[in-house]
Amino acid sequence: MPVFDSRNRQGLISPDEGTWQRRRRRPRTKKSYQEDTTIRPSKLAVRLPISIKNLSAAMKIKSSQLISVLFKQGITLTLNDYLEDETTVQLLGHEFTCEIVIDTTEQDRIQITDKLLEQEIKDTDDEKLAIRPPVVTFMGHVDHGKTSLIDAIRKSNRVASEAGDITQHIGAFQCVTSHGPITVLDTPGHEAFSAMRSRGANVTDIVVLVVAGDEGIKDQTVEALKQAKEAKVTLIVAINKSDKENFDTDPIYRGLSDHELIPEQWGGNTIMVNCSAKTGEGLPELLELIALQSEILELKANADFRARGTVLESQVHKGLGNVATLLIQNGTLNVGDAVVFDHYYAKIKTLINDVGQRVQHAGPSTPIEITGMSGLPEAGHEFIVVRTEKEAKQISEMRILEFKAGISDHRRTKQKDQFLENDQVVVNRKSLTLILRADVQGSLEALKQSLLKIETQKIELNIISSSVGEVTESDIQLAKTSNATIIGFHTRIESHAEELMKNMNVAIMMPKVIYEAVDTVKELMVNSLDKVTQEKDKGKLEVKAVFKASRIGRIAGCVVQNASIHRNHKARVIRDGETIWSGNISSLKREKEDVKEVKKGMECGVVLEKFTDIEVGDIIQSFEVTYHEQTL
Ligand code: GDP
Secondary structure (H helix, E strand, C coil): CCCCCHHHHHCCCCHHHCCCCCCCCCCCCCCCCCCCCCCCCCEEEECCCEEHHHHHHHHCCCHHHHHHHHHHCCCCCCCCCEECCHHHHHHHHHHCCCEEEECCHHHHHHHCCCCCHHHHHHCCCHHHCEECCCEEEEEECCCCCHHHHHHHHHHHHHHHHCCCCCCCCCCEEEEEECCEEEEEECCCCHHHHHHHHHCCCCCCCEEEEEEECCCCCCHHHHHHHHHHHHCCCEEEEEEECCCCCCCCCHHHHHHHHCCCCCEHHHCCCEEEEECCCCCCCCHHHHHHHHHHHHHHHCCEECCCCECEEEEEEEEEECCCEEEEEEEEEECEEECCCEEECCCCEEECCCEECCCCCEECEECCCCEEEEECECCCCCCCCEEEEECCHHHHHHHHHHHHHHHHHHHHHHHHHHHHHHHHHHHCCCCCCEEEEEEEEECCHHHHHHHHHHHHCCCCCCEEEEEEEEEECCECHHHHHHHHHHCCEEEEECCCECCCHHHHHHHHCCCEECCCCHHHHHHHHHHHHHHHCCCEEEEEEEEEEEEEEEEEECCCEEEEEEEEEECEEECCCEEEEEECCEEEEEEEEEEEEECCEECCEEECCCEEEEEECCCCCCCCCCEEEEEEEEEECCCC
16 A cells, blocks of 8 residues: 655655556536527617627627727727728628618618709609799909909899898899899809819809909919819800900900800800999890800709708807808798708798898798808708708707717728828928918808818828807917917907917918918918028048147148138038038138138148047038928
C-alpha cells in the first residue's frame, strides 16, 4: 500500500520511487452552457432611417453584433449612428436570418405626396385647370439695370393697383397688362435663381435677360443665359438704357447670336426689346411680350385644390414674428390653412398681398406674405397644405428627426473626407470663420451660396452662424470668441452694438452687392494665408582665413567669387556641399571699415550672427528673402 504524504499532494515524488499513482480523474461534470433562449423575429418591418441601437433592439440581438457585421463590410458605425440605406439594413437582417421589409408608410406621410408639382398639375383633369399668370425673374450683369427695371415696372403699375405706397418688403409683386397679370420676382440676380434651383425649386417661367445697351454682353450676361437655358425657361432679352447716347443694339445681337440666341429682328426666335428703366420707354412693350409669351406657354394650375408652392424669402419681423413670402404654384391658400414647410409648420394667421392688403385667399402664381409659422423656412423650400394643424406639426417634427439622422450621416462622411485629406497630407488646412447676417432669407441664401462657391484647396470657409436680422451685440461677442469676421449684407449694425464692435476690435464687413461680398471674403482668405517666402541667391564668398577677435568672435576673411554681398543679406554657410548654418550677417568690413556692399573679386571680413564655427574653405552664400502673398 503506497504511503501517501504531503509530497504526493505537491507532485514531488518521482515515479521511480514506486509510489506513483495514477490520479483518479474527477468525473466530468456536464458543463452548463447558458442556453440562448431569446426568440428572434424572423420577419420585421422597420422605418428608415433607423439607428443601430433601435435596429438591434427590434432584431433582439446585441448592437455589437450588428456593428461587427458592418465593420466586416467596411462600414464603421457606432450605436447611435443611423442606417439610411435599404440594402444595408436588409443585409443585416439576412445575416441574422431575419427578413426585413422597409416600412414606408411614415415616409410617404412625411413626403405628403410623391408627385412633383408639375406632375400634380399634369395629372389634373383638364376642366379643373385654368390659365395662371407667368412668373418672371430678371437676370443679367451687375449694374445693367435689373433693380431699376423691376422698380420702374412696380411703380408704373402701382397707379394701376391704386394701393398707394408699398412700404413693406415683399419678394415679388403682380403687375397688370392688357393680356392679364404677370408675377415679377423681386430678387434680381442669378445667385438667388441658382440657390432656388439648387433646392429643386423651379419658380420661374420666363427669364428677362437684362443687357445694358451701352455696355453689351458681359460675363454675368453669359452666365445668366446659360442658367436660363439649363433651367429650360423661356428667355426674353431686355436691352436697357435706351435713353443713353451710346446705346447700340448691333453688338448685343451679335454677341447673343454667338450663344445661339438669334434675335427676331434677324429672323431668329429670341425676343429682344429695347427699353429704359429711366424714361420708361419700352416697358409696356416688355410686359406685353412677357404676357404673350406666357400665353404660348399655356401655364395652368388648379385653383380648387390645396395650395402648394415655394418659399421666396423669410424674415423675423419685430411685431409679426416669423414672416415668409410664398409663391403659390398650385391650388389656393386660405387663412386658417395648415401648412408644412421643410422643417416647420404653420396655421396661417394672416395673408397679406403684394400691395399690403389683408386677404382671405390667394390663388396660383400669387406672391403672398404669411404669418403664423413655427420657424423660419428657407428660401427655395417647398410648402404644402395638409388637412389639420396637428398633422402639419407631426409631419414637420418627423422631418426634423429625419434631418438630424441625415446630419449625423453627413458628419460621418465629413470625418471620412478628413481622413482622406490627411492621407494626402493636406494637414493644417487654414480656415476663415464667418458670421453671416442679411436682411431677408433670400439674400442670406444667395450670399451663402456664392461664398461657398469660392474654390480653393488652401483655406476652408467656416460659416458658424447665418441668420436674418441686424448685427447684434451677441453676434459681436460670438465673433470675438470664435475669431470670426461678420458679414452684414443689406442689413445694419444694431445702434448700441457699434461701441462694442470698436471695443472688441471685431471686423465687420457690410458689402452692398454679392460680388462685393465675394471679393471681400476672397481678400480675407488671401490675408489669412501665410506669406510664401522666396530666397534669391546673391553673392558667393570663399573663406580664405579665420581671425579671432576678442569682442566680436570669429571673423571670416573672404573673397567674393560671384555677384556681390550686401550687409542686409542673409547668409548660408556651406561646408562640403552641405548647408550647415543659415542666419543674419552681423558685420561686413573692408579693411576695418564697415561697408554696405562688397563686389565680385574683392576681399572682405564677414561676421555671422551667433556662428563661431567658421572654417577656412567654407562657402558663404548670401541671399535675399522676399515674401509673396499666396493666391487662393
Ligand atoms: P442692377 O445691378 O442690374 O440691379 O442695376 P441697377 O438697377 O442698380 O442699375 C445700375 C445703374 O444704372 C444705376 O445707377 C441706375 O440708375 C442706372 N440705370 C438703370 N437703368 C437705366 C436706364 O435705363 N437708363 C440710364 N441712363 N441709367 C440706368
